[in-house]
Amino acid sequence: MVSLFRRWKPDADKAKPAKDDASASSAAAEAIEAARAMGAGADEAVQAPPKSQPLPPSPMPEPAAPAALESDPASASMPAPGTAGDASRTREKPAAAPGRPGWRERLMGSGIARGLGGLFARNPRLDDDLLDAIETALLTADVGVTATTGLVESLRRRMKAREFADAAALRTALRGELVAILEPVARPLVIDPAAKPFVILTVGVNGVGKTTTIGKLARRFKDEGKSLMLAAGDTFRAAAVAQLQAWGERNGVAVVAQGQDADAASVAFDALQAARARGTDVLIADTAGRLHTQQGLMAELSKIKRVLGKLDGSAPHEVLMVIDGTTGQNALSQLRHFHQAADVTGLVVTKLDGTAKGGVVFALAREFGIPIRFAGIGERPEDLRVFDAEAFVDALLPEALGA
Numbered sequence: 001m002v003s004l005f006r007r008w009k010p011d012a013d014k015a016k017p018a019k020d021d022a023s024a025s026s027a028a029a030e031a032i033e034a035a036r037a038m039g040a041g042a043d044e045a046v047q048a049p050p051k052s053q054p055l056p057p058s059p060m061p062e063p064a065a066p067a068a069l070e071s072d073p074a075s076a077s078m079p080a081p082g083t084a085g086d087a088s089r090t091r092e093k094p095a096a097a098p099g100r101p102g103w104r105e106r107l108m109g110s111g112i113a114r115g116l117g118g119l120f121a122r123n124p125r126l127d128d129d130l131l132d133a134i135e136t137a138l139l140t141a142d143v144g145v146t147a148t149t150g151l152v153e154s155l156r157r158r159m160k161a162r163e164f165a166d167a168a169a170l171r172t173a174l175r176g177e178l179v180a181i182l183e184p185v186a187r188p189l190v191i192d193p194a195a196k197p198f199v200i201l202t203v204g205v206n207g208v209g210k211t212t213t214i215g216k217l218a219r220r221f222k223d224e225g226k227s228l229m230l231a232a233g234d235t236f237r238a239a240a241v242a243q244l245q246a247w248g249e250r251n252g253v254a255v256v257a258q259g260q261d262a263d264a265a266s267v268a269f270d271a272l273q274a275a276r277a278r279g280t281d282v283l284i285a286d287t288a289g290r291l292h293t294q295q296g297l298m299a300e301l302s303k304i305k306r307v308l309g310k311l312d313g314s315a316p317h318e319v320l321m322v323i324d325g326t327t328g329q330n331a332l333s334q335l336r337h338f339h340q341a342a343d344v345t346g347l348v349v350t351k352l353d354g355t356a357k358g359g360v361v362f363a364l365a366r367e368f369g370i371p372i373r374f375a376g377i378g379e380r381p382e383d384l385r386v387f388d389a390e391a392f393v394d395a396l397l398p399e400a401l402g403a
């Protein structure tokens with residue numbers, strides 16, 4: 001089987017001009033056929049073997065200058081310091097403030113936006129070639145065979161029913177269908193002020209951006225006027241504890257740590273006790289990155305949850321799984337395993353700025369329906385955005401906005 005996914009390499013794609021649509025779509029069709037022949041789970045069957053992507057540890061994000069924050073429309077739309085933060089009200093706009101790249105700027109350079117971006121300019125006619133090109137772009141972006149087939153078949157049916165006057169009408173319909181997939185999962189994280197503290201347990205595979213995301217989240221909550229504590233539960237990697245501690249010191253956020261190889265559940269327990277004693281609003285617990293196939297480590301997550309639950313029956317209030325958007329379809333199997341072990345309640349999809357595979361967001365939404373709380377579109381603190389279905393799709397389909 002010649003799989004489009006196996007043949008395609010992000011770096012090679014970057015260096016080359018746009019793929020020839022005809023040959024690409026026949027490869028895509030081949031991939032679909034092969035996957036269909038494999039039956040259920042085909043999305044994963046056609047994807048490259050799972051691989052962990054350990055990346056070098058990075059410093060926690062540095063706080064931006066206050067001036068930069070003030071110009072941040074997302075921050076501006078947040079509840080005033082000291083008020084109960086309701087993330088559902090902090091809808092962000094796709095447009096960027098001056099000097100601050102928005103979704104569109106960040107995602108336009110990514111492979112997924114490149115694939116979909118110029119597609120309608122290259123295929124201005126309303127015909128099967130246009131549908132084939134859409135199919136190829138979606139498959140290449142790792143939207144997944146099931147989701148792509150569903151989308152394209154729906155568009156084909158509507159085209160045959162003469163619903164579209166021209167290619168622009170089809171583009172509008174595609175936008176609508178993409179938004180419809182994401183809208184149900186674009187449910188922001190709401191910090192319940194009655195939970196003191198509101199406990200967020202972050203989980204995920206190694207190197208996906210958990211620690212970085214915790215820094216970004218901590219910054220966001222601080223800006224909202226919430227008091228905060230961090231639990232250095234990544235006791236596996238010494239640098240992770242130091243990373244969190246250094247960041248906490250710089251930003252005046254208490255960090256509970258016990259050092260390397262300590263029991264992560266005990267760190268979480270201590271932190272929850274301390275946070276309750278202080279009346280802290282939000283406690284964010286880090287955990288060591290682990291492969292979803294490591295059963296012992298996955299069981300540890302269940303233990304951390306149980307231990308937290310002993311102190312507060314409703315904790316953790318959010319099990320936030322961080323997923324690397326560059327992982328492609330392997331993210332589905334990661335989520336399946338983490339969900340089994342720890343009942344994931346929300347997702348953060350990181351690194352959407354630099355990937356050609358960000359389409360996995362659609363596959364995740366379709367298959368699990370678990371809320372996508374945030375999207376990571378860069379390494380800076382302000383690059384963690386509340387996930388917004390329309391902003392995301394419009395960033396991928398710039399022509400839909402007349403760009």
Ligand SMILES: Nc1nc2c(ncn2[C@@H]2O[C@H](COP(=O)(O)OP(=O)(O)OP(=O)(O)O)[C@@H](O)[C@H]2O)c(=O)[nH]1
Pocket residue numbers: 054055056057058204205206207208209210211212213234237240288289290350351352353354375376377378379383
């Ligand atoms: N481009 C980009 N890079 C990101 C984003 N989020 C995180 N990173 C980078 O990803 C790398 C890994 O981030 P970490 O936060 O150390 O990952 P981790 O999950 O805590 O890693 P482990 O502790 O090994 O499990 C760092 O270089 C981060 O700067 C993002 O949204 N976009």
